[in-house]
Amino acid sequence: MAGSSAVWAPPHHACGSSRSTTLQLHHPPRRLLPARRGSLACPPRASLAAAAPARTASEEAVYEVVLRQAALVQQGGGAAPAAAASPRRPRWAEDKGDDGGLLGWGLLGDAYDRCGEVCAEYAKTFYLGTQLMTPERRKAVWAIYVWCRRTDELVDGPNASYITPTALDRWEKRLEDLFEGRPYDMYDAALSDTVSKFPVDIQPFKDMIEGMRLDLWKSRYRTFDELYLYCYYVAGTVGLMTVPVMGIAPDSKASTESVYNAALALGIANQLTNILRDVGEDARRGRIYLPLDELAQAGLTEDDIFRGKVTEKWRRFMKGQIQRARLFFDEAEKGVAHLDSASRWPVLASLWLYRQILDAIEANDYNNFTKRAYVGKAKKLLSLPVAYARAAVAS
Numbered sequence: 007m008a009g010s011s012a013v014w015a016p017p018h019h020a021c022g023s024s025r026s027t028t029l030q031l032h033h034p035p036r037r038l039l040p041a042r043r044g045s046l047a048c049p050p051r052a053s054l055a056a057a058a059p060a061r062t063a064s065e066e067a068v069y070e071v072v073l074r075q076a077a078l079v080q081q082g083g084g085a086a087p088a089a090a091a092s093p094r095r096p097r098w099a100e101d102k103g104d105d106g107g108l109l110g111w112g113l114l115g116d117a118y119d120r121c122g123e124v125c126a127e128y129a130k131t132f133y134l135g136t137q138l139m140t141p142e143r144r145k146a147v148w149a150i151y152v153w154c155r156r157t158d159e160l161v162d163g164p165n166a167s168y169i170t171p172t173a174l175d176r177w178e179k180r181l182e183d184l185f186e187g188r189p190y191d192m193y194d195a196a197l198s199d200t201v202s203k204f205p206v207d208i209q210p211f212k213d214m215i216e217g218m219r220l221d222l223w224k225s226r227y228r229t230f231d232e233l234y235l236y237c238y239y240v241a242g243t244v245g246l247m248t249v250p251v252m253g254i255a256p257d258s259k260a261s262t263e264s265v266y267n268a269a270l271a272l273g274i275a276n277q278l279t280n281i282l283r284d285v286g287e288d289a290r291r292g293r294i295y296l297p298l299d300e301l302a303q304a305g306l307t308e309d310d311i312f313r314g315k316v317t318e319k320w321r322r323f324m325k326g327q328i329q330r331a332r333l334f335f336d337e338a339e340k341g342v343a344h345l346d347s348a349s350r351w352p353v354l355a356s357l358w359l360y361r362q363i364l365d366a367i368e369a370n371d372y373n374n375f376t377k378r379a380y381v382g383k384a385k386k387l388l389s390l391p392v393a394y395a396r397a398a399v400a401s
Contacts, residue, residue, distance in 0.1 A: 068238050072246065117149075169222070184198040204251050230330075234274065240277060245269025363380065
């Protein structure tokens with residue numbers, strides 16, 4: 007997706023951009039999803055509160071999707087390199103010419119190569135990390151990335167002003183067709199082949215389209231619970247799409263559900279970081295991707311956001327929002343060691359690089375109205391070998 011190098015969850019940029027008082031110990035960030043007994047998934051708020059409240063409606067909705075995908079992976083062999091229990095071979099892939107090449111869409115290899123070219127151009131760190139994966143996994147992740155990018159650009163690309171709910175309905179129908187083995191173009195063909203080989207559920211893809219629908223009409227979020235669901239739609243979904251491809255380490259003792267929890271956490275963390283980085287840019291488009299009730303608790307109003315003045319109230323509010331994002335990053339990092347060894351480095355590298363944007367916001371004295379926080383090229387290059395070494399020894 008635009009401007010992102012994240013592997014599990016490239017953040018969505020709403021309408022050309024990405025998207026309280028200081029969080030007190032009695033009001034920590036929303037937990038992720040409840041862990042089953044003995045699983046890895048401990049919600050971020052668990053370290054701050056002895057007893058977590060019941061799941062909210064948004065958390066419950068996301069939880070059901072996680073359970074559905076985890077069950078599909080377990081049905082297809084769990085931690086194995088993931089062929090679906092009953093592989094759904096695309097219909098178009100069954101018709102081969104004398105040379106074995108695919109008819110109608112050309113060689114399938116060409117479709118995957120085109121996906122790789124898109125990744126190399128728009129997500130260089132992501133593309134570099136995929137080189138360590140097996141060829142089959144690498145190509146599959148490229149195909150998923152390209153579909154996510156194309157979906158994002160429907161509401162964030164050059165033709166965004168022409169996109170209507172009907173257009174998104176057509177895009178969803180196209181998604182259903184490619185899952186049934188009826189792709190529309192070569193990029194669709196690559197994804198159609200991918201979902202026929204790996205236990206990938208269609209629901210996270212549909213949910214991402216739902217996030218695009220939200221951006222057509224919604225520009226305010228009353229509570230963090232509303233914002234959490236939006237972050238899941240536009241970014242957390244990618245983790246659920248890609249974990250079946252990246253694979254879980256054969257010797258991992260973590261539950262499948264818990265690994266998906268960690269992937270979801272990275273998506274939420276990345277999107278929250280995007281939102282905090284781009285407050286000023288979003289405000290200039292009339293959008294506020296911050297919980298309005300927490301703004302009010304901090305003594306701030308929408309007008310304060312549009313005026314864009316850094317005050318002590320704003321600094322205190324931002325410290326709390328950054329704390330929340332870091333807790334989600336911490337939860338995500340717990341799951342990296344349980345991925346297949348070849349998939350750890352790109353995930354860990356993207357996590358570290360994106361988390362450093364929060365440091366940059368602090369270094370800018372919380373001025374995310376007129377200053378864009380970013381991680382310099384030198385810091386990025388220094389982070390990659392460290393992440394590689396950490397990933398190599400993860401167990």
